[in-house]
Amino acid sequence: MKRQKRTTIYDIALKLNIAASSVSRALSNSSKINADTKALVLKTAAEMNYQHNVMASNLRKGNNQTIGVVVPRINQNFFSNIIAGIEEITYDKGYNLIICQSNELHAREVDCVNTLINQHVSCIIISIAAETGSYDHLQQVLDRQIQLIQFDRVVEALDTFKVINDNEQASFEAVAHLITQGYKRIALLEGPLHLDIFRQRKDGYLGALAKHGIPVLAELMCENAWTKALGAEATAKLLSLPEPPDAIFASTSDFSALGVLEVATAKGISVPDSLGICGYSNEPFTEITSPSITTIDQHTMSMGKTIANLYFQEMEVQETPAEPKIVSIMPELIIRKSSQKKLIPKYLSD
Amino acid sequence: MKRQKRTTIYDIALKLNIAASSVSRALSNSSKINADTKALVLKTAAEMNYQHNVMASNLRKGNNQTIGVVVPRINQNFFSNIIAGIEEITYDKGYNLIICQSNELHAREVDCVNTLINQHVSCIIISIAAETGSYDHLQQVLDRQIQLIQFDRVVEALDTFKVINDNEQASFEAVAHLITQGYKRIALLEGPLHLDIFRQRKDGYLGALAKHGIPVLAELMCENAWTKALGAEATAKLLSLPEPPDAIFASTSDFSALGVLEVATAKGISVPDSLGICGYSNEPFTEITSPSITTIDQHTMSMGKTIANLYFQEMEVQETPAEPKIVSIMPELIIRKSSQKKLIPKYLSD
């Protein structure tokens, strides 16, 4: 079965015995068109089941009302919320969203970016994959005059718009909170340090310890503990140290914090009394573990909106190339039970 | 700053002093081209930083390697997993994915579908919004010869490809399991019954009761209890009945099951001993509540892959319009602690 020919503006023009350009003007709501002709065209278009061809229109106009998004994984709370936020705004602006996932693989990320370049999207919004690699593909985007916004996991060296969380400050506050609660040997679960976000979180941790005059102990810092399994593994090691920590800041994610909690529970170590825990991300489940897990909310949905708004406010019309801007969003420490030691009243502890 | 002109096949043709059509053939890997010219073109294209213009190509070819997806919410585990699954396949096939969310609103869903029609996507994959409404917009899709796949929440009356879970069978098994565990008064939390999936789940519930000769009691069936809050509310009512239920099947979602659990815990009712609970969806958190929640896994990721494969295997090339097909995926009952009553040994209970 052959695909049926679609109605074009020429078909309408023919039927009404007017010029195609008039039809075009009527449909695009131009000011230079008689109200009556416009009404007639609209009516006829509806009757003829006319559907605007965006591809042709975009080709002619040379711009494509489409934004590409590349994330490591679509089905991860953090990212799906951000995408939802972005979509909320772009939908209102009549833009489309093309979504790709890199699966944390650099090669695939490059592929996705190339696809989006081929599509001539107006803007690419990206959070880079964990796998290390060069950043030529992002430079390509800039070279081709396509707008680029990095978020969360950004390449600092590249001079682009960026929307990030203030990871360092958030981590600082989390660790300061643990210290205030009376924890003294605070361990850190780290993510891959070639990603800035994890370095920043580590800096926050170090800063808080320094501020409170607590010594930094190498044995309490575990590299690459960024999944539930790896978090559990690291915790098992930490808890069997001669002098185990009395708190663990799982700076990588709530999943690793969950790993911590499970190991502690299995070993009969009471949380928060003997071990304080703080995660990162405010995954829905942190609220319902027992005890509930203290964590950091990254305001993901609004982060997505911020990203999209950045494009529409500063980049959509680029008379002069807008000066790249870094927007920092302040995450929020959500204090729950896993970090609230039953404080010994002052008069007793003195 | 003006947007710099992009390199086109004409630029390449000019430089090499050959025809544009030859360049096109070389780039599209045609067979009717000399290997040497082809190599030369490819080399020159790379040097000139040529980038294929998909918009122009699609316009000319009249087909668009793009698939549109419309879901109620992107940031919902079930949907984001399905999208991830779809993307996995479409990526391999070189297709793009345009994603929209209806926010459960009918008007917005219609809007999304129209946008996708305007984009002339090859296929629309949709799970309809909860809000009731007409289905003209879906009929439109069919009328315009655009492939349509419905999944999960489908309009049965429309003769399209469908990928669904066997909700009835899954619910049947869940309730049968509760009965086997010794629960005798099993309540049902229902979703909006104009959505087939919720009707099917109810049918499964009724079927299991019938099979085991358990009377159906209207007072144990709660309509519209499909969020955590509504589930909690319904549970409070159920538990204050003169003869309260001894198990609750939250057929709507794990969130409502969580509502059940929280109310029960607050009232000091022991789960699973005095109250059995079964949810639906296998949200990550069901594993870590205490007690963990028995639920139904819908194999979402593979469901997404099934959907995409359906398109590529049966619909991409449509010599004759393919006969719509319904693919049913069998969900899996995940038995956890919330439904495992400590059975009283036979010799004591007799």
Place this chain on the structure above:
DNA sequence: TTGTATGCGTTATCAG
């Protein structure tokens, strides 16, 4: 306000 003519970047057709 309306019509005419042209081009956006490709690819398909046809003749060579």
Place this chain on the structure above:
DNA sequence: CTGATAACGCATACAA
């Protein structure tokens, strides 16, 4: 195998 040319559907500069 290669080149010339038309066409995909639309929007715009220009003329009327």
